[in-house]
Amino acid sequence: MRVHVVEDFDEMSKKAADEIINELKARPFINLGLATGNSPIGVYKRLVEAFREGRISFSRTKVFILDEYYSISPESDLSFVGTVRRQFLDQVDVAEDNVFYLNGLARDPEEECHRYEEEIKRAGGIDLQILGIGINGHIGFNEPGSPWDSVTRPVDIAPETIAFNRRGGVSIPEKAMTMGIRTIMNARRIILLAAGKQKALALFKMIHGRITHEWPASILQLHPNIDIIADKDAALLL
Numbered sequence: 001m002r003v004h005v006v007e008d009f010d011e012m013s014k015k016a017a018d019e020i021i022n023e024l025k026a027r028p029f030i031n032l033g034l035a036t037g038n039s040p041i042g043v044y045k046r047l048v049e050a051f052r053e054g055r056i057s058f059s060r061t062k063v064f065i066l067d068e069y070y071s072i073s074p075e076s077d078l079s080f081v082g083t084v085r086r087q088f089l090d091q092v093d094v095a096e097d098n099v100f101y102l103n104g105l106a107r108d109p110e111e112e113c114h115r116y117e118e119e120i121k122r123a124g125g126i127d128l129q130i131l132g133i134g135i136n137g138h139i140g141f142n143e144p145g146s147p148w149d150s151v152t153r154p155v156d157i158a159p160e161t162i163a164f165n166r167r168g169g170v171s172i173p174e175k176a177m178t179m180g181i182r183t184i185m186n187a188r189r190i191i192l193l194a195a196g197k198q199k200a201l202a203l204f205k206m207i208h209g210r211i212t213h214e215w216p217a218s219i220l221q222l223h224p225n226i227d228i229i230a231d232k233d234a235a236l237l238l
C-alpha cells in the first residue's frame with residue numbers, strides 16, 4: 001500500500017486527478033472504475049477541467065460504475081450512474097457506448113449483476129479503480145461480512161451506511177448492487193480516497209488492522225498496486 005497524506009480535500013483531489021491524468025496519457029484506452037459519494041467529487045471536477053483545457057481525452061476510455069442503489073432508475077438524480085454523469089461524464093468526451101453500469105431497475109438483480117460481471121470480464125477487467133471508503137470500512141457496497149471471493153451481486157446496505165447516506169434528509173433504498181470484493185481486488189491499480197475525521201477509524205483499520213471481514217477494506221492490504229490518498233483529518237489515527 002502506498003499511503004499519501006495530504007493537507008486537505010483539495011490536495012487529495014489534485015493528487016488523485018494527476019495520477020489518473022498520467023495513466024490516461026500513457027494509456028488512453030484504459031478501463032476506469034468510478035465511485036460515487038463525496039470523496040471523488042473534486043477529482044471529477046479536475047478531470048473535467050483537464051479535458052476542457054485540452055490536456056486529456058476520454059474518447060477511448062471505458063468507464064464502469066462501481067455500484068448502484070436497487071430500485072432507483074438510471075435516469076434518476078439519486079442513481080449513482082446519474083450522479084457520475086452529472087459530475088463528470090456529461091462534461092467530457094466519453095462515448096455513450098463506453099459507459100457501463102448496473103441498471104437499478106433491472107427486474108432480476110441477480111441476473112443484472114451477473115451480466116455486469118461478465119461485461120467487465122469481456123472488456124478485459126478494470127485497469128484503474130477509484131474507490132472511497134465507508135465509515136464502517138465498506139468498499140463499493142461490500143459491507144462488513146462480505147466474502148473475499150464475492151463478485152458483482154445484490155446486497156443489503158448496512159444500517160450505519162443507510163444512516164450516513166441519508167444525512168441531509170435524502171431518502172435512499174436499503175438494497176444495492178455492487179462489484180464484489182474479488183471484482184475490486186482484480187483491478188490492476190486502485191486509488192482510494194479518504195477525507196474527513198469520520199473516516200479516520202476505517203482508514204486506520206484498513207491500513208494497520210488485521211485483515212478481517214469486520215473491516216472489508218482491510219483486504220486491500222493484499223492488493224499489489226494501491227495508492228491511498230488521505231487528507232490530514234482522515235489520517236488522524238495513522
Ligand code: GLP
Pocket residue numbers: 035036037038039040066067131132133134139140141161165
Ligand atoms: C457509498 C458508496 C461507496 C462510497 C461510500 C463513501 O456508500 N457505496 O462506494 O465509497 O459511500 O462515500 P463518501 O465518499 O460520500 O464518504
